Each structure stands twice: as C-alpha cells, then as structure tokens.
Amino acid sequence: MGRRLSGVWWFRGDPIYRRIYRVLRVGRRLPSARSITVLDYDEGKEAAERRRAAGFAVPSKGEVWFDDEPPSYLVFAHELIHLARKARDDVGEEMYANALQRLVVTLAARGIVPRRSPLSLLEDVTPGQLLEALSAAFGRRFRSFNDFYVSVHGFEPAFLLDRDLRPVSRVGREAMKLLIMYLSDESEFNMKVLRALLSLLS
Incomplete structure (x- = not known):
C-alpha cells in the first residue's frame, strides 16, 4: 500500500530531504508531503526492472518508488520533479528532471528556498x-x-x-x-x- 512521504523515517530524520521537498514545493508545484506515496520495494520492483531505473514516479497518482532507501539526494530530487506541476508541455519530463536535479540539491544543501520555482528556469x-x-x-x-x-x-x-x-x-x-x-x-x-x-x- 505504500507510505506517506511525511511519515517515512529518512524524510523525517534528514533535513536535506525536507529541504529538497520545500524547494520543489515553491509555488505549490508539489502536493503536500502527506499526499505523496512512497511505494514499498516489492510494489515497484517489476516496473523498475523494465525501466532499468533507480527510481520512478507516477505523477497521476502522486507515487514514487526508490530502488534504495534512503535514496540519494539526486534520485529523490529527480523523482519529485516528475511529480511537480509543470507550466510547459514542450520541455519534456526527463529534461525537467535531468536539468534541474543538481540545482535543487545544491539549494537544499545550502538551505536556500528561492521565491520562484526552479522549474521556471525552463519555462519563462x-x-x-x-x-x-x-x-x-x-x-x-x-x-x-x-x-x-x-x-x-x-x-x-x-x-x-x-x-x-x-x-x-x-x-x-x-x-x-x-x-x-x-x-x-x-x-x-x-x-x-x-x-x-x-x-x-x-
């Protein structure tokens, strides 16, 4: 059945994960942490093997899955970017995630929450x-x-x-x-x- 992100032990225990979430939450681009589901390993293993991925997201359901928990900061940021609301359709999901994951982690590591969403760099x-x-x-x-x-x-x-x-x-x-x-x-x-x-x- 998965777990709420807000209750996952590594999200609660490591401030960097919560900062990554806050950076991507700017402009209400992300749903609340209580509304994001972290799938259990067995729930996503088969789909992940098909994708050969360290993680994946299902934006329509607000779900994420990670091969390892806790995930690396980059993988966590990458999958949350997939869940974030986008303003343009011509950028591409993977471009959003690949282009911005490092910046999001850098901002989180430095304790910086910008006034505008990092996603806007690819939008306007x-x-x-x-x-x-x-x-x-x-x-x-x-x-x-x-x-x-x-x-x-x-x-x-x-x-x-x-x-x-x-x-x-x-x-x-x-x-x-x-x-x-x-x-x-x-x-x-x-x-x-x-x-x-x-x-x-x-």
Missing part, C-alpha cells in the same frame, strides 16, 4: 535574461553565451555552434534547455553561476 526565462544574469554575477559583460563559455571555461559547447562550427546567431529552445542543465550542474561548485540562477528565481 529568455536567453537575454539568462545572459544578463550571468554578466551581472561574473561582473563582466558577455556578448553571447559563446563569449561566456570561452571567457570562463576556454571552449565553446557544440550546441552553440552551427554546422560550419561558427557561433549560432540565435539561441533557440533546445539550446536554452541544455544551457540550463549545464549551468544547474555547475551551480554545485561555482558560486557565481549559482548566484546568476538565483537572481532569476528572485
């Missing part, structure tokens, strides 16, 4: 806003995302180059998704990147 942030946030956080004016990557990391990502290996003239939706994902991962160890993303969630 424009390339211009993101570039402006990076420029402000790094204290220098970046002319483009290519300029940012060359200046900060010394290379240009392939998704910011066209077929002739020249910088793209326009950053589209797919490139924005990848930018958010890579910056989310980087936010764990780069405070300037974290500051830039937080400024977009204020």
Whole structure:
C-alpha cells in the first residue's frame, strides 16, 4: 500500500530531504508531503526492472518508488520533479528532471528556498535574461553565451555552434534547455553561476 512521504523515517530524520521537498514545493508545484506515496520495494520492483531505473514516479497518482532507501539526494530530487506541476508541455519530463536535479540539491544543501520555482528556469526565462544574469554575477559583460563559455571555461559547447562550427546567431529552445542543465550542474561548485540562477528565481 505504500507510505506517506511525511511519515517515512529518512524524510523525517534528514533535513536535506525536507529541504529538497520545500524547494520543489515553491509555488505549490508539489502536493503536500502527506499526499505523496512512497511505494514499498516489492510494489515497484517489476516496473523498475523494465525501466532499468533507480527510481520512478507516477505523477497521476502522486507515487514514487526508490530502488534504495534512503535514496540519494539526486534520485529523490529527480523523482519529485516528475511529480511537480509543470507550466510547459514542450520541455519534456526527463529534461525537467535531468536539468534541474543538481540545482535543487545544491539549494537544499545550502538551505536556500528561492521565491520562484526552479522549474521556471525552463519555462519563462529568455536567453537575454539568462545572459544578463550571468554578466551581472561574473561582473563582466558577455556578448553571447559563446563569449561566456570561452571567457570562463576556454571552449565553446557544440550546441552553440552551427554546422560550419561558427557561433549560432540565435539561441533557440533546445539550446536554452541544455544551457540550463549545464549551468544547474555547475551551480554545485561555482558560486557565481549559482548566484546568476538565483537572481532569476528572485
């Protein structure tokens, strides 16, 4: 029958899990912890084997399952993101989860609950806003995302180059998704990147 998330021993005992939940609850994107069901191991084992997954979520039922309990913070954040209410249909469930899981865990580890949901980074942030946030956080004016990557990391990502290996003239939706994902991962160890993303969630 599963258990309420609010009553699971590792959720009650480890504040990081509760902070991850609070970060994703911003804007009431998640149901209450009492309404989320953590399936028992045997209830989800067969489905998990088919998916070859360390966890899975059933958003329509508010259910999550984990191969190991307690799950890693990243797996917990990943599955809760699947349960969260989304504002766009063209992002993709796995992109939401893969792109934002590291940022959510980083915020939780630092005890930061933003004013806006991290999911909004994939929903309503424009390339211009993101570039402006990076420029402000790094204290220098970046002319483009290519300029940012060359200046900060010394290379240009392939998704910011066209077929002739020249910088793209326009950053589209797919490139924005990848930018958010890579910056989310980087936010764990780069405070300037974290500051830039937080400024977009204020």
